[in-house]
Every structure is written in C-alpha cells, then in structure tokens.
Amino acid sequence: MNIGIDLGTQRRQVIRRVAVWRNGHPEIIPDEEGNRSFASYVSFSRDGRLVGGRAKLQQSVNPKNTIFGVKRVLGHGFRDLEIQEDIRKSPFSYVDIGGVPHIEVEVRDRKESFAPEEIIAVQLSKMVRMAEAYTGEKVHRAVVSIPPGFSRIQRQAVQDACEIAGLEEPYLLGETSAAVVYYGSYSWAGAGLGGGGEKRMLVIDVGAGTTSVSAMVTEEGVVEVVSASSNLRLGGSDFDNAHQAKARSSCERAKVLLSSSLKASVELDISGDVHYIFPISRDELNVRCESKFEAILDQAAQVVSQSSTSKSPVTKSSIQEILLVGGATRMTGIVDELKAYFSETNPSITSVRDLDEAVVFGCAIQAAVLGEGKIHGPRDWLDTILLLDVVPQSLGVAVTRGNDAGEFKTLPSDGGSPHERAFSRTLPRNSTIPTKKTETFSCSSIDGISESTVSIQVYEGESDIPTANTFLGCFELHGIRSLPNSEVRRIQVSFDIDARGRIVVTAEVVGGERGQTRSMEVRVGRMPQYEKDRLKNRAREWDALDRQYEALTQRRNNLEEYCYSFRDGVEGVHEGIAQCLQWLDDTASRSVTNGEYTVQEDSLAAALQRILPPGYIIMRTGADQAQES
Ligand SMILES: Nc1ncnc2c1ncn2[C@@H]1O[C@H](COP(=O)(O)OP(=O)(O)OP(=O)(O)O)[C@@H](O)[C@H]1O
Known part of the structure; x- marks a missing residue:
C-alpha cells in the first residue's frame, strides 16, 4: 500500500496528516484518538518518548525536552542567518554538530542530540504505524508533500528522514501540485485534468506558517508547474501575531470566526483575576493584516514574472483561474485583495474542496497512481495524471x-x-x-x-x-x-x-x-550511508521503547480516568479511589513499572469489591496492553 503524507507547517500549530486512497477516494487516516491530524511534537522524558498530541500536552511541564517546528531548520547550516531567530527563541536547545543544527534533550538522565531528520523520521514512522494499523496492510511507499520552493538540500533532508523512517524511495510532491491533483480528481474526473482545454492557473496556498504560490498550465491530465516559490515565514499564524501577540490562541479563534461573521472578540487573561475582552471586527482584522496580504500578492506577482522565461509563460492577464489552498485562505481579506489586484481580467477565484486536507488528499491520489499493487477503487482517470515539476533554484x-x-x-x-x-x-x-x-x-x-x-x-x-x-x-x-x-x-x-x-x-x-x-x-546534503544506518538502528530501538512507554502512559491515563469516573458517579467509594489518586500523584514524577500498576489495580479492585454490590464488574485498566520492561 502507498500512502500520502502532508508534513504540515513549522510553527506551533504544526500538524501532520496522512491519507490513503480507498474505495475510489482519498481517505484520512485518524490517529489513535480519532483525530484527523496530529501535532508534530515529540517529547522526551526520563522514561521514554511521546509523539503527536500526547507529546504536545507535555510542553507546559517539559518545555526543554518537547520538540516541535524542526522542519524549519531542516537542510540548514547552524550558522545560517535564516534560522538564527528560530534557534534563539526555541524553548529547547539546538547545538552545532559539524555545522548542522541538532536538537539536544535530556533522555533517561543524560543529554542526547538528534538530527532534525531524525525527529521528522519519528513522526513519519508514527504515520506509517497509524496507516498500517488502520488498513491492516503494509506501507511500501509514501508521497510526501513539501513546499514547492524547497531547495535541493531541504528536499534531500526530507528524503533522508523518510529513509531513516524505513520509507524507501519517497516521492516528494509540491504542496500546490498536490492540491491541483486533488482539485482535478473531482472537477475533471472522467475528462482528465484540464479536459476543457489548456488552462493557466495560479495556485495560492496559505497554510499556518508557509505561503506557496505556483503558476501552472494544465491540459488533458498534464499538470505543468511553470514557476513556483515558497515563503516559509508567512502564513496564518502571522495574521494571529499581527492582531495581538499576547493572546495568540484567542486571536486565532477570533480570526477563524471573522471568516464567517463580522464581529468577534479577543480574550486576554492576564493573571486569572484580570480578564480583558477586546471586540474586533472583520474590517479591523483585515486592516491589521494588510501588509501580510500585500506580501502574498508580491509573491504571486514575482512567480508570474519569473514564468516569463518559460516555454509557456503565465502572465497576469492570461490567468484564467486562481485556486486557493490552505486553511488561512478562508480570510476574506485575502480574496478581496486578489479580486482588486486582478480586477482587469477578473479570473475565477476558487477554493479547493477540503481546504485543509486537499494537500494530503492530492498526495494520497499520487501515491495511488504510483502504486503497482492492489488499488482500491476505480483508477482510470488517475492514470491520465502527469505532473511536471520545475527546478526550484538555478x-x-x-x-x-x-x-x-x-x-x-x-x-x-x-x-x-x-x-x-x-x-x-x-x-x-x-x-x-x-x-x-x-x-x-x-x-x-x-x-x-x-x-x-x-x-x-x-x-x-x-x-x-x-x-x-x-x-x-x-x-x-x-x-x-x-x-x-x-x-x-x-x-x-x-x-x-x-x-x-x-x-x-x-x-x-x-x-x-x-x-x-x-x-x-549531485549528492549534496545527503547524509553518509553509515550515519543513516546508525540512525535507522537507533530509530528501531526507540520504536520498541516508544510502544512500551506509550502503553505505560496509556495505563496511567486509563487508571486516572477510571478513578475519576467512579469518584464522580458512585457513593461510598471515596477511600479506595482517594488512595489510588494519591498514589498516581505521588508517582507522577518517577518511573512506574507494569508490576506496580498491577499491584495498585488489585488493591483498588479489592477496595471496590468490598463496597460495590455483588456481580458488579470491576474493570481492568489495560493491564494486558503493556509489556513488562
Ligand atoms: N476559518 C478560518 N479563517 C481564517 N483562518 C483559518 C480558518 N481556519 C483555519 N485557519 C488558519 O489556517 C491555518 C492552517 O492551515 P493549514 O491546515 O492549511 O496549514 P498547514 O498545512 O498546517 O500549514 P503549512 O501549509 O504552512 O505547512 C492556521 O493558521 C489557521 O488559523
């Protein structure tokens, strides 16, 4: 089975998505909690490592060992000016190893450093595991989305990360191309991509932290990128910052609301006692974000002008359609600016279906096209797609x-x-x-x-x-x-x-x-094979530890949840439950073995049995999920 992976952005909202082509359409693979995307966090502790949403929950208590946003430093040298601010502001430490930024964390009471590729590989392996658990099939290959403006070294770093995660021959696909493939899958199905004749398009993808623009020509299933660029420092989170730096999450909520209503408010909790509420209108937000919108337009104008040297230039007046991709293009201000800029020719402005998931769906479709084995569902029109990419830098x-x-x-x-x-x-x-x-x-x-x-x-x-x-x-x-x-x-x-x-x-x-x-x-930036082999082995060792640690963490969560459900629901069980909750509290900052959990569960079961009516079934909290370490 082949899968599609959207590596998402590099900032705090960082999310990853994984999808597979099944029953004639692309389908999101949910994580273990049923979420359609997961946070790209990796958290290390004395006992092990967590990945995804569970790792993100650790950030407030374990900021120095909770990693996110490494895609931003991928393929960069430690001294590169572009990443100095990221390194300086990062809550976890970066160290210079052979000129390459590595992340240093404390694991099992000692310091360990990880290459950015290794951290991305951790997330890729998790996605592979999710896909295999969901479909019951083995993953052979992945189509992984990247910003189309990624340099050769950045592409190579993603490729190395895939290899460390055990994904051989990954296919890297520009995010804008992936979105167009998905767009084509429902708008031109049957007639093939661009079945209505040659079309000149501008694809604008504004995600959380990256803005990519591609000029494309599509015809009869051929999607030709004519020019493209990515700004890894412009995206939806800049609109949140432009609006109010101190209450970012509240600002994001207000921004999202203002895409569908005209008024919202930003709440600012200063100290628990002092609580401010600022009303904000859609117009005000758009005014505050104007310089960011202009930056998107400048990028679009640059991509159009760069296409002039191509065999099929896409000029401002020849653009027939603008396809919007990425969650942040829901902001009405972006569409207004585009309408004003293109007012002379008035191209149609369309939002791709499933704005946030279009990229991963496109990757899943391309993965199915590349698949030689069993394809679930009809694929006639899939075979007509031909993607032509461009050299990202001279x-x-x-x-x-x-x-x-x-x-x-x-x-x-x-x-x-x-x-x-x-x-x-x-x-x-x-x-x-x-x-x-x-x-x-x-x-x-x-x-x-x-x-x-x-x-x-x-x-x-x-x-x-x-x-x-x-x-x-x-x-x-x-x-x-x-x-x-x-x-x-x-x-x-x-x-x-x-x-x-x-x-x-x-x-x-x-x-x-x-x-x-x-x-x-050209093998620039490619990790030496011996280093990749070393990291692959280390990844395998960690995978085994991860499973053990995840199972133990799950066992603690289950026990805690079980105690609270009883405490809130049944009279007279306070003593046993209180004792168990106290034990959970006392052991929160130390390693706990499976044996200790079993002893605790047994004593809780005994306490409950004395109180509950005969026949009441005492649930076990997942004793069989974890193997003794
Ligand atoms: N209704 C909305 N109005 C405005 N912005 C929104 C809305 N819904 C989501 N967003 C913004 O979209 C962004 C996330 O978009 P998306 O999921 O496409 O990003 P991503 O793929 O993670 O990032 P990137 O493309 O940068 O790698 C966030 O900044 C979010 O606040």
Missing part, C-alpha cells in the same frame, strides 16, 4: 570572472582565487524537469602549457557570486591538452535532471579522447 557552475574566451565563459583551473569567480546559470530556476541542458565553456588556462586541469564547481542559487549560493559538489577534468594554433579547448558541461529531481552533471572535452569525460551525481 543550477550552474563557477566560471572565471572577466576571462571569457570570445563567446564562451571560462572554467576555472584547479588553482586561482575563488574571489575571481562568477556564477553561470546553466539551468535557470523554474526550468521544467525532466530536462537536460548543455553549455559550452572554454579552458584558456592551457595557453602556453601542454596539459592542464579544469575544475567543475557546481552551485545552486540566484546570486552572481558562487560562494553566496549553495555549493553542490566539484570534480576535475585532467590532462587537457592544448590544440595547435592556440585554438581554445572547449568543454561541454551538461546538467541532466530526471523527473524525481536526481541531478547528474557531466563534463566533456569537445573532440577529446577517451577518459576526457567525467560525471558526478
């Missing part, structure tokens, strides 16, 4: 600044100063993949020398200065001989990217002899 090589040989830029020799280098974009951002692009360079450093070496230094990014971009790898071509008559040697460099985003860079001496071609697969 790819190219370093060249020697101011040393162009005629029409060609010059590749650097192995020596020379990096300051003299410029960045040559062979594959500009938003080139459709799969693709292969070749550029020819000169190699003038061989002048006067019989043999020379050139260095192919591969970068990703938008700066003209190579070192301001991300270094993806480097290789050399040796033994390049000079030609007679001082003719300049030429070297062709090709970038070959397959549909999954795998990049192979090849350099070849034009007319050169054997051995004068070399290739390199």
